[in-house]
Amino acid sequence: MLPAAARLTSSADFQRVTRKGRRAGRPRLVVHAVTERKQATTEADPRATWSTVSPRVGFVVSKAVGNAVVRHRVARRLRHLAAARLGTLRPGTALVVRALPAAADATSAELGQDLDAALRRLHLAVDDNGGEA
Template identity: 40%
Template sequence: MLARPHRLTRGDDYRMVVRRGSRCGGSRVITSVLPTTDTERAARFGFIISKQVGNAVIRNTVRRRLKAVCAELLSEVPQGTDVVIRALPASATASFVELRADVQRCLTRLTRQVTT
């Protein structure tokens, strides 16, 4: 599970990452990454799961899976980076492995872009 310092909690932070960050889309998720000037701060993650994904049970399942994926990939994300993951309707039927592959591909690609 993601500890409190690794979570985006303010709406302004979500908006800034989605609007100004680099984006990578897949069939199940869209990942936005925005590096910040505060490199001492831990990487933070936020999740957007709309009602188009499914009912509350399905949305919460998708959210829990995405949080677990991000907890596993935390070491691959540079300090001071904010990440927002938007779940698409196809994420409702995706397995944990499929979600992990989509998120990992996008995070690898976007963090490589940011650091170069």
């Protein structure tokens, strides 16, 4: 399950990521991504400082993918795959994963391969040492 803090929920966030972000297309999905930083203040320094926020993910599965049963199945699979990859994403990353009609017939493994390839193409995954994977 995707934690509440890791979900994109507002339409403004979806719009910002899809319009201003970079994108990587794969046969079964398209991933839109932006890296954001949140402004915070500390008592020691009243001036604003920048701190990174945890990665957040949202999903778009339109009627072009299939009927409600198929759309929900695709969305569940994508949520599960994204939750497993949250720890490998750069801090401050906001993703929108848009399923294409070919996702309806895809297995979880195929969707995972497309998601991993898109994340690599966007240079968003980090390894255990904090560097790019």
